[in-house]
Every structure is written in structure tokens, then in C-alpha cells.
Amino acid sequence: MKILKFGGKSLANGKGIQTVVDIIEKKAKKGEAITVVLSARGASTNELEEILEKASKNENYKAQLEAFKNYQLQGYEALDAQEEFHALDTLFEGVSLLGDYSEKIKDKVLSHGELLSARLVTALLKEKGVNAHFTDSRSLIVTDDQFGNAQPLDSLSKEKVKAHFKKYNGTTVNVVTGFIASNRNQETTTLGRNGSNYTASLLASFLDAEELQNFTHVDGIYTANPDLVADAKKIKKLSFTEANELAHFGANVLHAKTIIPLVEKKIPLRILNTFDPENEGTLITSEENEDGIKKLSVLENVSLISLEGRGLLGRVGVDARIFQALAYENISISIISQGSSERGIGLIVNSTNASKAKKVLEEEFKTDIYKKDVSAILIKDDVSVVSIIGQDLSTFHKPYNRLIKNQIVPLLVNNTATGKNVSLVVLKKQLHKTLNVIHGEIYGVAKKINLAIFGHGLVGGTLIDQILASRDEIEKRKNIHLNIFAIANSKKVLLSNSGVDHRWKTSLQNQGVSYTLDDIIQYADKHHLENVIAIDNTASKDFVYNYEHLVTNGFDLVSSNKVANTVDYEFYKSLRSTLENHQKQYLYETNVGAGLPLIETIKLLHLSGENITRIKGIFSGSLSYLFNTFSVEDRPFSEVLKEAMDSGYTEPDPREDLCGNDVARKLLVLARELDLKNEFEDITIHNLIPAHLREGTAQEFLGKIQEFDTVFAKIKAAQPEGNVLRYVGDLHGDLSKDKGIMDVQLISVPKDSSLGQVKGSDSIFEIYTESYGDHPMVIQGAGAGATVTARGVFGDILKVAQSIN
Structure with missing residues (x-):
């Protein structure tokens, strides 16, 4: 059996309801076993709710009620x-006399939309000779007593459903009312708005249906709302997991609860267009999609509640208090996050609950308000939530940067634990623009991009494999063809104008030839390779002096090599002058923060005239992991260091991390983004390596790392109680002058501070500006690992690719 569910727009007067009847008739006469679930017709539910409100306020509701009746009978007077x-007359009259109504009465009123819809369709089907049976779902679905959003009692409901369908089976087409049910006392309840989908999925589960077909007014699920984004593309197939994410984040063709009854039974759900029944629509199954999807979903009718105050940052248990207080009042939170511009917490709730939520939180935090730890609890109503489902956090800087360029600054940014879904809270007036900007970034213009990759070590090799693994999908989704025509190390280069394949390591070894840089440039010219990008994944100081030569020969630049931005200032300025003169790009987001949108954010803030006054944070993912672990675990420093090395968090010779030069270079990169003329020698660096261990081979050093244990045990023991160790870079001083003050040092911070709460190998950056005073913008996320860094470089490549005209 298949369950067919039709929505309100499909059942509207005229072409809609006639098309629905034709679809059902065709399937029934072909001998298909089907059950039909119907919503109220057109906007009937909204109409009934409006009439109910008027009646409760003793306003004239009868004219609108007559219009409602006329619509239901228009063309179907029989x-x-x-x-x-x-x-309905009796209910509205009673509400008018009382001047009020309960959720119980509201459920009775709203139920008549579905009842009228099902009776009409049943009658029309019988006229066409279809053995249709009107089925009131209140006799099938039994719920609890939560009027307005009742929860089904599965066991009892399943028993009633099976008994009914045993009686009415064979050629019978049961036409079932969606949305409505009844409690144990046979009082009418409803399953919440969009609950007709839920009714259909419950029936599908109880009857072990072959498929649930949800007929709507669109061809399926799109990458974005096609009413808002003209270039939205239909998604042919989704997994239940992905569909559940879409439903949770507001996809309006799905109801969050619809998916649940289908998952256990693995019953496919197909989203179809009533007005284009031959279209295959979108199929949702238990089969996971290997590469995932990207879709923009929107939550509207929401409000942003913000708690601001000096006592919130880092305090343990604040989130729990918020959740507990609101849960007690049945107020659901869809998103909670620290704001990007305030030392505070923001949370998204349904707009109808916003005022109540504010009062609840004011009561919960009244002591904190009195102590001025909480300075304000505010409501902002004019907001929407845009969720990018399937967005990898390591490449999130691309749509984020595009938003900033379009003067859209998200009020909140939130990502799931998987790092695959990102949600933004934006002003409602910017919603349309936000969707189009992000969608345009994700589904860009077609072009061919030719890549020359220098360095194929841990990051470079991972990058090459990532490109090769992803390029077919990128070409399919983006119409961008990534062609790696050169892979070079310090001795040999592999050249192929048609592009290398997955055997590149063997090919480089067997077919690689010695070369000069001009050999690669001339090869590109000879084979007329357009849109060429040079990617530097080396750590070579010498190679960066080739950058200008590459630029003058038509290459854009992408680099994970920090050297070019940290050698002498004159070279730094000369390179940028060459880039500007040749209108070429040089991107190096992974120089600081791996795949986090840090450098570009600083660039844009600075370019917009925002006066950045301080940048402070944990710059090294390696040292972040080292001290995060050492601070909380009772183990010798050498043992934690060895573990970090074995996990690939440090360089093969960990002295390259422990000396602090890497953090210093990253700090200098940021300083120069602010047009400061600092040199590397200006940085005060706390070298963690004892003087007598700084020389010699890596093997000799590793044989003596136990000598760290006593030193760091004393440092750890000397901390104030409740503190942890963090290796921090700090750019401060008067940054409006030519040079800032730069310190790289091991410090002790409170465990509940923003720096103290960092986990694993995460990096965190606090950006202080003149406008926001003591309240920094905080960017936090994965800060170490070849995969994350390579993914960040990959993001820069795609960003350059998409910006090439």
C-alpha cells in the first residue's frame, strides 16, 4: 500500500482539487492499493483561526464565517x-459569549477544516465510481491530552488503525482526515501545525506502507526556497538523516516529526508536485548519501533573546540554567550561541514565546541582574535563521566572507557538533539577500581552473587527494573543473596538461623531471592553460621569493606557507604592489587558524574602517592540544608531548612548535593585515625549550624530553587554583601607530575563561575593536591537522576560482 498525502494548496478550489481527484482516480482504477490523507483546503485553517480570534474579542466574525462556508461549497453545493x-456556528457563538477560548476549543474549531476537505474529496471520488470511504482520523489516532500539539499513543493508535483497515480493505480508498486525533476521552486533539504530514507518516508506519507520497505545490525539495532564490536547484535524493536536519532547520515542505515514524520501518518518502505528477520529485530513503548535500533552510517567525553581561563569559552552568528555566515553561530553543559582537549569550525561540521567555529568564537571573553580572535581557523580533545544511565548517569562510562583502553581518553563528551544518541569525530585512548571496557562493559560475601545486608533504599531499576525490562532485555541483597540471617538490615536477590522477605519487617518482620555475610557466603558456593558480604548501623561505615572478606571469596565489607574510616588511609591501598592478589574488587563510574565517574577517573589518585594538588567542593547534591535555591530566609533560607527536599534532621535530616561532609568525601575519610595520624581531617570544636542548638532531632531542617534566610540573603546580596553562599570542598596544606590541608566552588563565575553556586542538581568537570596546568578536574552531589545513587551502582555491571572471 502507498499513502498519498495532499496539502492545502493542492486542495484549493479550481484546478487544485480537481487535479487531486484525478490523481487518486487514476491510481485507484489502475488497481493500486492507496490510502489518502488530506489537509484542510487552501487557507482554511488560518481562516478558522482568524474567525476564532475575532469571536473571542467580540468582533464581527459572521461575515468572514459566511465567506468561509461559501468557499467550502463553491462549485460543490450538493x-x-x-x-x-x-x-462551527455553535462553537463561535459560545466563544463570543465567553470572550475567550481554550486550546481544547481551538482544536475542535480547527478540526473542521480537515473534516470538510475529506468529505468533499470522498464525495467527488464516489461520483467518478471510486470506492471511497470517508475516514475520521479521530477514530484512528489516540493521543495524550496536550491540546494544540498532542502526542500520539502509538500502541493504542496502531491497534485502531489495523482494525479499521482490516474492515475497509481491498478496493476501498480510505480518505483520511490529517492533523486531527482524539484523546482517551474521545475529545478532539490536533497534532500541531503541519500535523497532516505526521498523520500520514503514522499510518504508513502502522500499515507497513510501501511508500509515503507527499503531494505539494513544488517539484520536490530544493537547495533553497525557489520563491526567494531563483537559481535554486531540486535535490533528487536525500537520506532520512539529511531530511531530519532539513526539517529541524525549517524546510517548509517537511515536518520534523514526519520523519520519525518512517525511519524504523525504512519507508521511503517522496515529495511530489500535485500539478506535475509525472515529475519524480525528491525521494527520501534510509540510504545515506556519500557526499551529503547542501541546502539553505529558513526559520521565520522567530525572535532572538540575548543575555548580556560581564558575568556570563566562561561561567559554568549558564546554558543549563537557561534550558531548564525555559523547558519548565515548555519553551523550545532552536539555537543557542555566544554572540559574535557581545560578551553574552543569544538564543532563538518562536516569536509567540519571546515575551514569556524574557520574563522567565528575568526571574531565573534576577540575582545575577541585581549583582550586575547580567546587564540586560533583550528581545529582537526582526530576525530570521538561515541554516546551511551540509556546510563543512572548514570552508564556511567562503559564504561568510561573501556575506560580509555584501554588508550582511550575522548576529549569531552556530555550527553543529559534526561541523556539517552552520546556522546564521540575520536581520529579517536581509533574509532574501542573505539566501541569494550564500546560494550564489555555493552554486557558482562554470569555469576551468588549472593548478600548479608546490610541495606534497603532509598538507600538500592531503590537498591533492582531496581535490582528486572531490573534483567530479565539484564539477557537477559547481561547474568548476579543477585540473592539477603540475605537482612539484624541491627536485622534480610532474607535468600533465590534462591533469594528474590518483596515481600521482607513482607518476611523480617515475615520470617527474628536474625543472626550473620558468619550465612550469612556459608549460602553461605552451598548452594555453587558463585561470592558473600556484599553490605553495612548502615551508620554504626561498620559494616565496618566486611569488612576484609567478604573479607577473598570470598566476593567482594560494599559500599555507607563512613565510611570505613574515619576512622583511619591504618584501611584504612589494608583493602586494605587484598583486595590485596585475589584478591577481593572494589568499592564505590557513596561515592562521587553519580553516577558520579569521584572516579575511580581520581584513574586512580593517578595510571598513573599524579600528582593531587588540588580537589575542591560542594560535597553535599543536600547543593547544599539548597544554589543554597537560593542564587537566595527571601525566608527565613528556608523555603528553609524545602522544601529541604520535597523533600528528606536532611537526616531526616538535621543537619547531615548542620554540614559539610558529605562533610568532602567525601573530606577525595578523599584525601586517592591520598595516603595522612590525618585523619578526619585534616579537617577545617565550621559548619553551631549555637552552641546552635547542641544538642537536631531532633524535637527540627526543631522547631527552623527560627533562621537561620537572620544569613543567613546577609551572603547573605554581598556578592559582582553578587555572590552566595556555600558550598565547597577543597583539596589543596603540595599533593606530606604525608598530604594535607582540607577545608570545605561556600564561595561566582561569579554567572558566574563554581561553581556558578551549578543548582538544582548537584555536580561539579574540578580536577587540574600538566600536565593541571590551566585548571581542570570538572565532573558535579546529586549529591543527593536515586534513583541516588542507581543507582550508582547498577553500582558498575555490574562492579564487569563483572570483575569476
């Missing part, structure tokens, strides 16, 4: 609707 109409 329909016997007197029972429903009489019940």
Missing part, C-alpha cells in the same frame, strides 16, 4: 456540510 457548519 455537498452535505450542515453538520460541520452547525458545529
